[in-house]
Amino acid sequence: MRFFVIDDNEDVAKLLTPILQRAGHTVSSSQSPIQALKEVPAMRPDCILLDLMMPEMDGFELCKRFREMPDLAGTKIIILSAKSYDFDKRRAKQLGADGFIVKPVDVKTFIGEVEKMFTKKLTLSYWGTRGTLPVAGQSSLKYGGNTSCVSLQVDDEPLIVFDAGTGIKKLSDNLFASGVKRLTAKIFISHPHWDHINAFPFFGALFMVGNEIEVLGPAHSGTSMRAIMSSQMDDIYFPVTIREFGARVFFHDLHEENLAVGKIQVDTLLLNHPGNCLGYRATYNGKRICYITDNEIFPPGTHNHDIDFEKRLVNFIHGTDILIADSTYLDEEYPKKTGWGHSCISEVVRIAHTAQVKSLHLFHHDPDQDDAMIDRKLEQAKQKLEQLGSPVECVCPAEGNQFVL
Secondary structure, eight states, rough: OOOEEEEEOHHHHHHHHHHHHHEEEHEESSSHHHHHHHHHHHHHSSSSEEEEEEESSSHHHHHHHTTTTGGGTTOOEHHHHEEEOOHHHHHHHHHHSEEEEEESTTTTTTTHHHHHHSSSEEEEEEEEEESSOOOGGGGTTTTOSSBBBBEEEETSSSSSEOOSSSSHHHHHHHHTTTTTSEEEEEEEOOOOOOHTTTGGGOGGGGGGGTTEEEEEEEBBBTHHHHHHHHTTSSSTSOOOOGGGOEEEEEEEEEOEEEEEETTTEEEEEEEESSOOEEEEEEEETTTTEEEEEEEEOOOSTTTTTOHHHHHHHHHHHHHEEEEEOOOOBOOOTTTGGTTSOBBHHHHHHHHHHHTTOOOEEEEEETTTTTTTHHHHHHHHHHHHHHHOOOOOOOOOOOOOOOOOO
C-alpha cells in the first residue's frame, strides 16, 4: 500500500519508512502540514499517518480537511501522537480518523497495529434467540432458553445491541468477564413487548460511572422510549429505578430513518407486528446485517397479504450478508397462529430467496418448541430452499454463537 507520513519531527519519518518498506509498502512524507495538503490529494495514498501537535496546523484540523476531500474518501487516517488522553482519541474519531496509535512507536508491533485498521471485522454475537418467554430445562440446552438479544461489535466502534430480552444478562456477564472498563453502547429496541425489554435493568453497564449508553426505539402513541423503559422499572414492579443508573443514559425515539453509529450505518423499517415495531439494517465496510424480528409475512393469496409491504421489506434486506429473521412457527403450526404477528418457515425462506440474501438466520423461537422442534424447523427451511434451487445459506444460531464478517 501507499503511505504518507506527516510529522514535523523528521526522525519519525526516518523511523517509520524502513519499517513500512520492509513490509512491502511505499512511503512518502512531509514535515509541513501545509505542503501535505497539496501533495496528499495528488498521491491519493491508501493511508495517512498523522501527528497531532504540529506548528503550522494541528492534526485535528488537517484530518478534518482531508475528510472533506471526496478523492480521499477511501483513504485511512491513523493518528500517531504522544497524547494519550481519551479526549484526543474521541476527537480524532469524531473528525474521521480510523485509528490512534500512541507514541513512542513499538517497532515490533507497529505493522500489525496499522494493518489491523484495514482488516476490522464485524462480529455478530447471539445472547438470546427465543421469543415470548424464556425457557429452562433439558429440552432447551442446544439453542438456549433466553429471549431476544443480539450484539454487533467492531473494535473501538460503539457496541450495538439489538433488544434487551433476558439474553442481555449474558451479554452483561461477558462484558464484565472481558474486563471492559468504559463502555459506549447503543441499545436498539425493536418494540416494547416484554420479551424484548424486561431484562434491561440487568445490563450491568447501566450502573457503572463513566459508561455512556443510548437506548433507541419506536415511541408508541405519544409514549416515549424513555417512558416505556422507565415505567417497567417503576418501584411498584422493580426495586431499582432509572435514577440509580451510574452511567450517562440517553433515550431516543425512532421512526423510519437513517443514522450513524460511529462508522456503522443503521437504517430502520417499520415491520408487520402489533404496535410500532422496527427492523434494523447495519452496514459497515460493505457488509450488511439485517435484524428483522417480530414480523408477520402473510402468504401470497391470503386476505392479509400486503404486496406493498413485501416489496419494501425485500428492498430493505436485498443482498444482505446475514438476515436475522422472525421464524417463530413451523409451517404446520402457523394456521392456528395466523395474525399473531410472527412468520412461518416457508414465508421467511421465500422472502430470503426473493431478496437474494446470502445467509438466513432463524430467530425468535416459540417457547413451546424444544430443541428437536427447532432442529426440524431448520431442516424444513433447508428443504424449502432446495426446492427453490436457492443459494441462500440457512443456519439456526444458538446462544453464544458468533459470526464474523
